[in-house]
Amino acid sequence: MPQSTAYHHGDLRAACLRAARELLEEDGSAGLSLRAVARRAGVSATAPYRHFADRDALVSAVAAEGYRELAEQLAAAHPAPSTPDDLAAVAVVYVRFALDHPALFRAMFAEPCDPTSEERVAATAVISEYVQGIVRDAFPGSDASALSTAVWALVHGLAFLHLDGKLDTSTPEVVVEQVRAAVYAFFTAAPAMRAVAGRGEVSA
Amino acid sequence: MPQSTAYHHGDLRAACLRAARELLEEDGSAGLSLRAVARRAGVSATAPYRHFADRDALVSAVAAEGYRELAEQLAAAHPAPSTPDDLAAVAVVYVRFALDHPALFRAMFAEPCDPTSEERVAATAVISEYVQGIVRDAFPGSDASALSTAVWALVHGLAFLHLDGKLDTSTPEVVVEQVRAAVYAFFTAAPAMRAVAGRGEVSA
DNA sequence: TTACGATGTATGCACCGTTCACATTAGGGG
DNA sequence: CCCCTAATGTGAACGGTGCATACATCGTAA
Numbered sequence: 001m002p003q004s005t006a007y008h009h010g011d012l013r014a015a016c017l018r019a020a021r022e023l024l025e026e027d028g029s030a031g032l033s034l035r036a037v038a039r040r041a042g043v044s045a046t047a048p049y050r051h052f053a054d055r056d057a058l059v060s061a062v063a064a065e066g067y068r069e070l071a072e073q074l075a076a077a078h079p080a081p082s083t084p085d086d087l088a089a090v091a092v093v094y095v096r097f098a099l100d101h102p103a104l105f106r107a108m109f110a111e112p113c114d115p116t117s118e119e120r121v122a123a124t125a126v127i128s129e130y131v132q133g134i135v136r137d138a139f140p141g142s143d144a145s146a147l148s149t150a151v152w153a154l155v156h157g158l159a160f161l162h163l164d165g166k167l168d169t170s171t172p173e174v175v176v177e178q179v180r181a182a183v184y185a186f187f188t189a190a191p192a193m194r195a196v197a198g199r200g201e202v203s204a
Numbered sequence: 205m206p207q208s209t210a211y212h213h214g215d216l217r218a219a220c221l222r223a224a225r226e227l228l229e230e231d232g233s234a235g236l237s238l239r240a241v242a243r244r245a246g247v248s249a250t251a252p253y254r255h256f257a258d259r260d261a262l263v264s265a266v267a268a269e270g271y272r273e274l275a276e277q278l279a280a281a282h283p284a285p286s287t288p289d290d291l292a293a294v295a296v297v298y299v300r301f302a303l304d305h306p307a308l309f310r311a312m313f314a315e316p317c318d319p320t321s322e323e324r325v326a327a328t329a330v331i332s333e334y335v336q337g338i339v340r341d342a343f344p345g346s347d348a349s350a351l352s353t354a355v356w357a358l359v360h361g362l363a364f365l366h367l368d369g370k371l372d373t374s375t376p377e378v379v380v381e382q383v384r385a386a387v388y389a390f391f392t393a394a395p396a397m398r399a400v401a402g403r404g405e406v407s408a
Numbered sequence: 409t410t411a412c413g414a415t416g417t418a419t420g421c422a423c424c425g426t427t428c429a430c431a432t433t434a435g436g437g438g
Numbered sequence: 439c440c441c442c443t444a445a446t447g448t449g450a451a452c453g454g455t456g457c458a459t460a461c462a463t464c465g466t467a468a
Contacts, residue, residue: 008433008446033424044448046426051446055425109368110314124370146385149362149371153386154354157361164313166328167353181350182357186390213416237455248417250457255415259456410468417462424455431448438441 013051015041020062024103029110032103034058060117063108067123070097070108074130082138088183090134091155095179096172098159105163109156128152158182217255219245224266228307233314236307238262264321267312271327274301274312278334286342292387294338295359299383300376302363309367313360332356362386 009015019040023032034055035045052058077093078086098105128148135148158179161167168174213219223244227235238259239249256262281297282290302309332352339352362383365371372378 012446034426035424045424046428046449047447049426106314109364110310128370143385143389146382147389149365149382150358150386150389152370153361153365154358155361156365157357157359158353160313160364161353161357161360166332178350178353181347182354185347185351185354216415238457239455249455250418251416253457412466412468413464414466415462415464417460419458419460421458422456425453427450427452429449429451431446433446434444436441436443438439 009041009043009047012041012043012047015043016048016051016058017061017065020058021065021104024062024107025101028103029106032059032107057117059107060120062104064117064119064123066101066104066108067120067127070094071123071126071130073097074127080137081134084184087134087138087151088180091158091183092176092179094155095159095162095175098163099169099172099175102163105159109160154182154186213245213247213251216245216247216251219247220252220255220262221265221269224262225269225308228266228311229305232307233310236263236311261321263311264324266308268321268323268327270305270308270312271324271331274298275327275330275334277301278331284341285338288388291338291342291355292384295362295387296380296383298359299363299366299379302367303373303376303379306367309363313364358387358390 016037019037020032023036023040034048034052037058038045038048041048048058052061073093074090077090081087081090131152132144132148135142135151136144139147158167162169162175162178167178220241223241224236227240227244238252238256241262242249242252245252252262256265277297278294281294285291285294335356336348336352339346339355340348343351362371366373366379366382371382
């Protein structure tokens with residue numbers, strides 16, 4: 001632990017992850033270069049290669065961290081959401097996470113989930129199961145798999161549309177209200193459509 | 205127009221866009237470099253700068269093209285979708301577009317919509333209005349703004365989750381069925397939740 | 409015809425990811 | 439205790455990139 005000489009860093013891997021996070025927050029995805037990470041960690045340009053196979057591996061590790069944090073914040077938002085209000089609150093947390101850490105969020109979803117990056121696959125599975133758990137409890141009689149996909153997609157899409165400037169993001173309050181409105185809209189308008197469409201039940 | 209000498213290209217801007225599209229399809233976003241575009245257009249590395257301020261401008265132009273194509277395909281999918289079946293069909297086209305042109309789709313939504321890139325803003329506005337038009341017609345009594353946001357977010361989220369490998373994309377049929385199931389799930393499960401939540405109407 | 413503005417070229421700089429040979433050091437087996 | 443090996447960090451180098459700058463070429467309009 002004590003670095004009598006400065007040659008060996010001690011925990012370079014952790015230092016790289018921290019540096020990468022900082023760069024991501026400060027300069028966006030563009031600023032995250034392996035060399036910049038090394039510089040910030042006070043180490044030579046090629047040192048990180050002892051801990052990460054390549055740049056992608058570093059990004060994947062950072063993304064996995066992001067997944068864990070997102071999962072934490074979602075769980076903290078509401079223990080067992082069941083009403084539209086609850087769901088909207090969770091959705092707000094999801095979108096807020098994306099807007100608070102835009103570059104990290106992009107890193108989390110920018111590239112196809114490499115099947116070789118087990119850390120990353122496992123981390124996303126946690127979120128997927130969290131959503132499924134909510135849906136199973138809140139909608140006992142429904143197709144939990146399909147509906148949880150739909151719910152995740154709705155919230156994920158809201159996050160990305162906001163992130164990409166397709167929706168108004170002028171103030172946090174505006175965003176919150178938009179997310180709430182979108183979630184509510186689903187639960188109020190869906191029956192309206194069924195009436196318009198004149199369909200009692202939907203075919204399998 | 206005939207290039208007696210090869211010095212002047214004729215229509216380098218269009219050639220660059222075409223080359224960029226090809227590179228995007230062949231090598232993904234990573235392969236799209238200004239130099240590669242110039243090479244493919246058979247021109248010096250810095251020639252494209254006469255037609256695009258920088259790399260971002262090129263990407264924005266390609267993205268704008270993508271928006272136009274997507275809008276076309278959506279419009280062609282169904283003239284006036286109103287039933288869940290119709291909406292699901294449109295959603296399938298949206299998701300299929302993303303999966304057929306993954307790198308292009310990412311380019312379209314990867315970076316914040318630069319307010320200076322009017323071409324890009326205008327192109328996304330077309331899609332936004334298309335969705336709003338559908339919602340206005342299909343859900344006469346609802347908050348068209350909020351609901352169209354929700355619908356776009358649902359479909360957009362489905363596209364991205366598939367693109368990022370968070371959902372099964374093994375065969376096109378599987379994808380189609382997942383999208384249809386997710387869309388249907390909304391219209392069948394939403395009332396179920398309202399029952400569970402015990403709410404007649406949602407507060408403003 | 410000639411001058412000019414638009415278009416394409418050549419060169420150079422700083423940065424990037426990555427590889428490879430090498431230096432340093434921690435920690436365990438004699 | 440010492441030395442040897444494996445892990446870790448260094449340095450130089452290669453090819454690629456975006457971009458700025460100075461220069462060459464050419465269509466066109468006065």
